[in-house]
Amino acid sequence: xxxxxxxxxxxPIDKWDFKTExxxxxxxxxxMALLSVLSPQLxxxxxxxxxxxxxxxxxxxxxxGKVKKYKVDTESREHIIYVANTGELIGxxxxxxxxxxxxxxxxxxxxxxxxxxxxxFLAALRQSSVLNNxxxxxxxxEFSVLANSLTLQSHKSVRERLALQLIVLRxxxxxxxxxxxxxxxxxxxxxxxxxxxxARENVVRVLKEFKEAGILETKGRKIIVQDVARLxxxxxYK
Numbered sequence: 642x643x644x645x646x647x648x649x650x651x652x653p654i655d656k657w658d659f660k661t662e663x664x665x666x667x668x669x670x671x672x673m674a675l676l677s678v679l680s681p682q683l684x685x686x687x688x689x690x691x692x693x694x695x696x697x698x699x700x701x702x703x704x705x706g707k708v709k710k711y712k713v714d715t716e717s718r719e720h721i722i723y724v725a726n727t728g729e730l731i732g733x734x735x736x737x738x739x740x741x742x743x744x745x746x747x748x749x750x751x752x753x754x755x756x757x758x759x760x761x762f763l764a765a766l767r768q769s770s771v772l773n774n775x776x777x778x779x780x781x782x783e784f785s786v787l788a789n790s791l792t793l794q795s796h797k798s799v800r801e802r803l804a805l806q807l808i809v810l811r812x813x814x815x816x817x818x819x820x821x822x823x824x825x826x827x828x829x830x831x832x833x834x835x836x837x838x839x840a841r842e843n844v845v846r847v848l849k850e851f852k853e854a855g856i857l858e859t860k861g862r863k864i865i866v867q868d869v870a871r872l873x874x875x876x877x878y879k
Contacts, residue, residue: 648812652873658809659723659786664730664775665702672772675765678702681753690731690746690754697735697742699758703727706752707813709832712744721836724749726813733776736762750827797877799839803847804875806837807857811866826864 648654665673681704684690690701693712701708708725722744725731735742736759748754765772797805810826818824830848834841848864851857856868856875866872 648808648869651870652808653878654809654812655782655786656789657786657805657878658812659779659783664772664779666728669769669771672765672769675761675768676757677761679756681705681755684748684752684754686748686750688748690748691742693742693745695742697732697740697759699756700730700732700736700762701746702755702757703729703731704753704755706754707749708746708752708754709749709836710744710746711835719835720838721832724810724813724836733762737776749832799837799843800847800850800875801877802837802839803833803844804851804872805878806833807864807866808869808872808876811869823865823867825860826866827862828864829862 665676681702684706690708691697703725705727707727708729708731709721710723710725710731711719711721713719725746731746732742766776807826810828811824814824814826828836830841830844834844837844848857848859851872852859854871856871857864857866859865
């Protein structure tokens, strides 16, 4: 992968990563006003934003930071479904379905997150055709990504799944990115194992293999991908 080349030139990133930041991006001022977005609240790393089964009082807008969406099984094991990034909305599925929160959400790092009440969100949806169309498009894309993810979990090895998740995470952790810049993925091994769907020791073992092969380097919990093209080859995504 050359310095000027985009990840989309060599890998279909949109098949594996859904983003909702476009829902509110450049929304007409009148439509944005309907949402009455509150001032962001600071959440510390690991702090819970909402829990599965709790009453869905509204949705959350990630002003800055990253959030993990996850479910907990009967043996209290955490399974990360998705990592949401700056600019994204979370919690809206429960509002649309008129149900309680369908999963849990917690800050992966210190994050600023704004609350939008259920009433304001639904009122904005009723009155804003722009917001409605964007949300429908996002929901359709999410379904496609989740279908691909299910196939990934059931048919791919840990090595392939980890390679693919590192490709996706590398995109999420880009900050003021310029071609050729290193990208630090700042995620603990337990969270990474939960995202990949395997035991922590398996993630540690495969990361060591990738490091020895010169594909990545590590600095504490941080992972710096050196050769994304080789990760793409290992991911065997086709």
